[in-house]
Amino acid sequence: VHRGDPLAFGLPPYFASVVTSEDVGSTGFDRTGDFVKTIFDCLRPYGGTAFLPLEGGKNAMFRKAVDEAKLSRAKVGQAGQWTTLKRAGALEGSADWTHEYSDPSNTLTSLDKLVKAPLGLLWYGGPAGDAELFYDRHEWPPSAIIIDGRMFIQGPGKLTAVDVYTGRVIWQNAIPIGKTKGRRGNFTATGYHLLATSDSVYLVYPKTCLRIDPATGKTISEFLLEGKNEEWGRVRVTGEFLVASIWTDKKIVESGKNPGDKIEVKGKAPREIRVLDRKT
Structure with a gap:
């Protein structure tokens, strides 16, 4: 009072x-x-x-x-x-960060015109400041995704939605510890590809891509890969399309130390790009 x-x-x-x-x-x-x-x-x-x-x-x-x-x-x-x-709506001049590198074009650039010095704190600490919500930044975890006043962050075993203006935890989902192909931090299990639009959050596991309601955290639908050796890679949303790289088994043959020597390496690599209706 x-x-x-x-x-x-x-x-x-x-x-x-x-x-x-x-x-x-x-x-x-x-x-x-x-x-x-x-x-x-x-x-x-x-x-x-x-x-x-x-x-x-x-x-x-x-x-x-x-x-x-x-x-x-x-x-x-x-x-x-x-x-x-x-x-009503967004602050005039503010902008979203919808993909790992800002937008589908990997610009790593914010279009926000509102934030400028002198800066101040909106909130600090509280439930949204709990270290368990975050990966160690030195392991190159997924970027926070911010859209429509909500921030989506991955940590070990959890995906959390936070009110970006107050720090209030909106919802939290348990997720398996792991990673998807093509992530920058691919040497440890530091999470999955993640992006968001106003009506959907896309969380990409190796074999399935979840479409999640950003307001409630409930799964709306799943996109499954049918190929036995297929895995999801990087994903983007542009307009009404979900654009994804698909990784499959590949044999890589390299020259050995001596002339005529061949070294065969087995692994997965991105082999095709698929474009899907992002809602169905």
Whole structure:
């Protein structure tokens, strides 16, 4: 409980999914412009909403103040007796990181225009800071995938979805310890290819690719390889297509130390590219 001037608490930005008050008169509503800005700054992107009991003149004052503040992607509505203020969608200028190297083109470049100095902390520690959620970075584990305000991270035996704005753990799935072909950290079992879109998370095991609901962690569907010696390699999503390299057994013949010597090495290598409907 914080006592004092509610408009001077200095609450962190983006932390609240819901803000409400049974008595807006005691929360600084008379300074309507500051009241609107303080509430909106606290709301989490992608749907954080304030529910306020405003009637008559107060409702009109509030709506006018929101219009004058020119808040990015703010939406005023009505839900029964409550006047609502919602922060809809992404922060203007923010960007996602959907593949291991940012995007399907391996650009290793973020298009985020919002993050710049001076920087600050949104959250620190807590359940999402538990070391058990992460691989040792020296083993080149999969990159964190970030889209629509959710961060998906792999650790030994688990895949975890985290609210990137608050550090809240949204869901966690147990997964087998292992790896898939073509990963940069391929000398130890440091996880699988992973990517995400707004409606799907793709987790690639050697023989199956899971399509997972990003909101709940439940498996929507599976893509299975039918070939006995086939394994999934790198995957990308572009538009409505899932593009994957398929690894199969291969004999590699190399020249030996002496002229005429041949060395035969057996292993797996990427032999073809397959393009699938990413949902079916």
